[in-house]
Amino acid sequence: MSIKAPRNPMPSQDAIERKTNFKEVALGYDKETAINEAKRCLQCKKPMCMQGCPVEVDIPDFIGAIAEENFEQAAKIIKNKNNLPAVCGRVCPQESQCEQKCILGIKGEPVAIGRLERFIADWEAAEEGKETIQTSCNNKKVAVIGAGPSGLTCAGDLAKLGYDVTVFEALHTPGGVLMYGIPEFRLPKTVVKREIDYIRDLGVKIETNSVMGKIGTVDELMNEEGFSAVYIATGAGLPHFMNIPGENLNGVYSANEFLTRTNLMAAYNFPNFDTPIKVGEKVAVIGAGNVAMDSARTALRLGAKESIIVYRRSKNEIPARLEELEHAEEEGVQLFLLTSPISINGDENGQVKSMTCLKYELGEPDSSGRCRPIAIEGSEFEMEIDTVIMAIGQGPNPLVANSTPGLDLTKRGNIIADEETGLTSKDGVFAGGDIVTGAATVILAMGAGKKAARAIHDYLENK
Amino acid sequence: MFKIVDHEQFADNLFLFKIEAPRLAKKAKAGQFVILRAFENGERIPLTIADYDREKGTIDIIFQTVGKTTKKLGLLKTGDEILDLVGPLGEPTEIENFGTSVVVGGGVGIAPIYPIARSLKEAGNKVISIIGARTKDIVFWVDKLKAVSDEVLIATDDGSLGTKGFVTDLLRGKMDSEQIDRVWAIGPMIMMRAVAEVTRPEKIKTIVSLNPIMVDGTGMCGACRVLVGDETKFACVDGPEFDAHLVDFNLAMRRACYYKEEEQTAQTSGCNNNGGGCQCQ
Numbered sequence: 001m002s003i004k005a006p007r008n009p010m011p012s013q014d015a016i017e018r019k020t021n022f023k024e025v026a027l028g029y030d031k032e033t034a035i036n037e038a039k040r041c042l043q044c045k046k047p048m049c050m051q052g053c054p055v056e057v058d059i060p061d062f063i064g065a066i067a068e069e070n071f072e073q074a075a076k077i078i079k080n081k082n083n084l085p086a087v088c089g090r091v092c093p094q095e096s097q098c099e100q101k102c103i104l105g106i107k108g109e110p111v112a113i114g115r116l117e118r119f120i121a122d123w124e125a126a127e128e129g130k131e132t133i134q135t136s137c138n139n140k141k142v143a144v145i146g147a148g149p150s151g152l153t154c155a156g157d158l159a160k161l162g163y164d165v166t167v168f169e170a171l172h173t174p175g176g177v178l179m180y181g182i183p184e185f186r187l188p189k190t191v192v193k194r195e196i197d198y199i200r201d202l203g204v205k206i207e208t209n210s211v212m213g214k215i216g217t218v219d220e221l222m223n224e225e226g227f228s229a230v231y232i233a234t235g236a237g238l239p240h241f242m243n244i245p246g247e248n249l250n251g252v253y254s255a256n257e258f259l260t261r262t263n264l265m266a267a268y269n270f271p272n273f274d275t276p277i278k279v280g281e282k283v284a285v286i287g288a289g290n291v292a293m294d295s296a297r298t299a300l301r302l303g304a305k306e307s308i309i310v311y312r313r314s315k316n317e318i319p320a321r322l323e324e325l326e327h328a329e330e331e332g333v334q335l336f337l338l339t340s341p342i343s344i345n346g347d348e349n350g351q352v353k354s355m356t357c358l359k360y361e362l363g364e365p366d367s368s369g370r371c372r373p374i375a376i377e378g379s380e381f382e383m384e385i386d387t388v389i390m391a392i393g394q395g396p397n398p399l400v401a402n403s404t405p406g407l408d409l410t411k412r413g414n415i416i417a418d419e420e421t422g423l424t425s426k427d428g429v430f431a432g433g434d435i436v437t438g439a440a441t442v443i444l445a446m447g448a449g450k451k452a453a454r455a456i457h458d459y460l461e462n463k
Numbered sequence: 464m465f466k467i468v469d470h471e472q473f474a475d476n477l478f479l480f481k482i483e484a485p486r487l488a489k490k491a492k493a494g495q496f497v498i499l500r501a502f503e504n505g506e507r508i509p510l511t512i513a514d515y516d517r518e519k520g521t522i523d524i525i526f527q528t529v530g531k532t533t534k535k536l537g538l539l540k541t542g543d544e545i546l547d548l549v550g551p552l553g554e555p556t557e558i559e560n561f562g563t564s565v566v567v568g569g570g571v572g573i574a575p576i577y578p579i580a581r582s583l584k585e586a587g588n589k590v591i592s593i594i595g596a597r598t599k600d601i602v603f604w605v606d607k608l609k610a611v612s613d614e615v616l617i618a619t620d621d622g623s624l625g626t627k628g629f630v631t632d633l634l635r636g637k638m639d640s641e642q643i644d645r646v647w648a649i650g651p652m653i654m655m656r657a658v659a660e661v662t663r664p665e666k667i668k669t670i671v672s673l674n675p676i677m678v679d680g681t682g683m684c685g686a687c688r689v690l691v692g693d694e695t696k697f698a699c700v701d702g703p704e705f706d707a708h709l710v711d712f713n714l715a716m717r718r719a720c721y722y723k724e725e726e727q728t729a730q731t732s733g734c735n736n737n738g739g740g741c742q743c744q
């Protein structure tokens with residue numbers, strides 16, 4: 001196969017069709033396409049791609065196995081390092097991780113590593129009689145707080161090493177943002193459930209409905225319940241608001257609430273599911289990250305006639321993945337750039353009816369490297385809308401930190417932990433994922449979980 | 464799964480469940496609540512912890528059937544199980560010896576004032592409990608309250624039990640006859656606002672327990688936003704108790720009504736097989 005062979009495109013649901021349903025947008029490679037794509041890989045001696053994968057997947061090996069049609073072997077190779085491959089294959093920002101480093105990307109298009117990973121994970125799920133997993137138990141107990149990708153990865157790896165692991169999760173369902181945040185049409189919940197079942201099969205116990213800091217504390221876990229180490233992976237779940245007038249009107253949602261109602265509580269299927277959601281005719285989403293794109297696309301699927309991203313910088317600065325932005329625009333999401341609300345206005349019943357916005361222009365780059373938006377004086381205008389979704393970021397939830405003396409935090413309330421090991425200021429307590437880094441990505445959160453599992457193992461071996 | 468080990472029906476629309484939840488019972492304090500999801504496909508709803516027994520490992524919840532979830536819940540009996548139950552959520556009531564404390568409970572709000580009254584009594588307060596309801600059939604726990612109060616006063620709208628009138632009338636009477644150091648009021652929003660207006664001129668510190676619409680109960684969604692002294696608070700983690708004189712009740716009442724139409728739809732829609740969880744449509 002020549003180097004020039006183009007990358008195989010991802011089949012996807014038609015944009016007009018898909019904006020009326022919650023089914024998955026990207027359909028996945030079939031067998032032939034996967035083998036073709038795998039054959040594009042050069043099987044580099046020094047595979048650069050692997051440097052871009054935080055969980056250290058043996059990329060050329062598994063791709064080689066696909067090229068030889070040995071899918072079972074490919075699955076084994078991936079799962080050796082990655083506990084959640086069907087999730088990663090779908091939501092990893094591959095363009096800035098593994099695929100960014102792929103040598104083929106220099107002159108042409110990189111190997112579609114993520115799509116191949118997804119192909120294998122889905123193939124394995126469809127196969128009957130999956131391998132039974134043998135893990136031995138060394139009778140040492142480790143607690144993990146938070147069943148998002150970081151906590152689940154750490155738990156899975158520790159179970160593979162023989163530890164008796166219990167994950168404590170606040171919600172009634174494990175998965176973290178994978179379950180409550182990322183929409184069904186990007187990451188079907190059956191896929192997440194399947195991968196969580198795999199973690200359970202490794203021997204991990206998951207205790208849902210357990211809000212740590214309320215039902216128990218880190219100190220109690222270690223001193224009274226016999227856990228030798230604790231990994232804190234509680235994510236960045238605290239929604240920010242803008243603190244502008246009118247934010248408590250009916251019709252103003254945080255993205256978290258909007259997405260949680262829709263995904264975790266399946267409000268799109270109301271009244272078959274009891275949790276309601278309201279979306280008006282014209283929805284404004286404030287912000288332009290992945291969370292904003294997900295909210296805007298969800299609003300369309302819930303029946304909004306217009307769904308508008310309102311962002312104070314220009315298109316160049318949009319932080320969402322390019323693919324997400326493209327998908328959103330294809331579906332009809334509108335962009336109102338260089339614009340930001342200064343107040344939300346309500347009618348006599350306290351229901352949102354409009355936003356007063358200011359126009360912005362771009363100034364010098366700020367500390368984040370992005371151009372600073374400067375308000376244009378006298379540019380106020382009114383935008384009629386009936387729902388506002390705030391997607392301007394999330395902070396760390398303080399419940400665990402506040403109930404754990406001796407845990408050092410940053411000014412913003414994130415837990416301070418060593419980047420290589422996850423070790424915190426408190427003996428035996430490790431932390432990683434969004435609670436340490438602030439809102440980041442699934443794969444970075446998983447990478448942190450993996451490193452922490454290794455460090456916890458070292459710590460307990462030497463104890 | 465959380466087993467209902469005992470249940471009691473106080474009136475047509477008023478139920479008590481004693482639920483087995485040992486970890487939760489060990490930690491529960493006055494003023495805190497749980498969120499439960501009773502069925503697959505069900506909504507998460509908050510209910511106050513009305514009592515707890517650390518030894519037996521149980522908690523009590525008392526609820527009024529007002530909509531789809533609570534009505535379905537009312538069909539459960541001793542031996543049935545609740546799918547998901549999480550807590551104790553929210554900040555516990557601030558308990559000290561304040562001197563003379565008055566706890567005011569209206570309707571189903573009688574339930575949450577009981578553990579507060581008990582804790583205040585244990586802390587050495589003189590405790591006056593004032594409870595009220597529409598009519599005598601829906602007044603409950605009078606004896607339990609008597610056991611932890613120095614005095615229990617009752618008002619009903621129709622005069623069928625205690626004085627005819629409102630709890631605020633009884634509260635005003637007490638304020639005229641003795642020095643009151645602190646007041647709690649829990650019940651319908653209108654009643655809490657009325658109590659706040661009674662104590663405001665006298666500057667008696669008054670605490671209310673707000674019951675906004677909630678989803679997760681852990682500070683993750685912001686659905687439970689309330690305005691207290693011009694500051695937005697998340698009732699599930701910052702509350703649910705707040706200084707009554709700072710609460711924006713009008714806003715709270717408007718927000719509680721946001722899903723009125725959908726709540727109607729939920730009740731009129733659907734087959735009730737399988738506790739309403741059937742997806743036959």
Ligand SMILES: Cc1cc2nc3c(=O)[nH]c(=O)nc-3n(C[C@H](O)[C@H](O)[C@H](O)COP(=O)(O)OP(=O)(O)OC[C@H]3O[C@@H](n4cnc5c(N)ncnc54)[C@H](O)[C@@H]3O)c2cc1C
Binds near residue numbers: 181433440441
């Ligand atoms: C809408 C949305 C879309 C996104 N899209 C992408 C994407 O396409 N690609 C990508 O790479 N990243 C994406 N991200 C970011 C990514 O999801 C997060 O970076 C990642 O989930 C962080 O993982 P985590 O395990 O650290 O935390 P979370 O996934 O946040 O999990 C934390 C878990 O801890 C639980 N918890 C919190 N407090 C407690 C407590 N006190 N006791 C017990 N449990 C507790 C929470 O309920 C939660 O289940 C998206 C995020 C959002 C919100």
Ligand SMILES: Cc1cc2nc3c(=O)[nH]c(=O)nc-3n(C[C@H](O)[C@H](O)[C@H](O)COP(=O)(O)OP(=O)(O)OC[C@H]3O[C@@H](n4cnc5c(N)ncnc54)[C@H](O)[C@@H]3O)c2cc1C
Binds near residue numbers: 507531571575673
């Ligand atoms: C902290 C707190 C403690 C509470 N304690 C008690 C209690 O001890 N006993 C009791 O009977 N009730 C209590 N409530 C109120 C109870 O949660 C609602 O009655 C219940 O959610 C109604 O659900 P439904 O489906 O039966 O009714 P619906 O028809 O859905 O709603 C009826 C009304 O209940 C309120 N409501 C609806 N959904 C929610 C929700 N998810 N969260 C909060 N309120 C909602 C709304 O104001 C609505 O108008 C409490 C509420 C809060 C926030």
Ligand code: SF4
Binds near residue numbers: 055097
């Ligand atoms: S886990 Fe993510 S970063 Fe690693 S190889 Fe797979 S898609 Fe790439």
Ligand code: SF4
Binds near residue numbers: 040042050059101103
């Ligand atoms: S860098 Fe690209 S071509 Fe080389 S091994 Fe990795 S995926 Fe294959």
Ligand code: FES
Binds near residue numbers: 677682688697
């Ligand atoms: S209920 Fe979600 S933040 Fe309070």
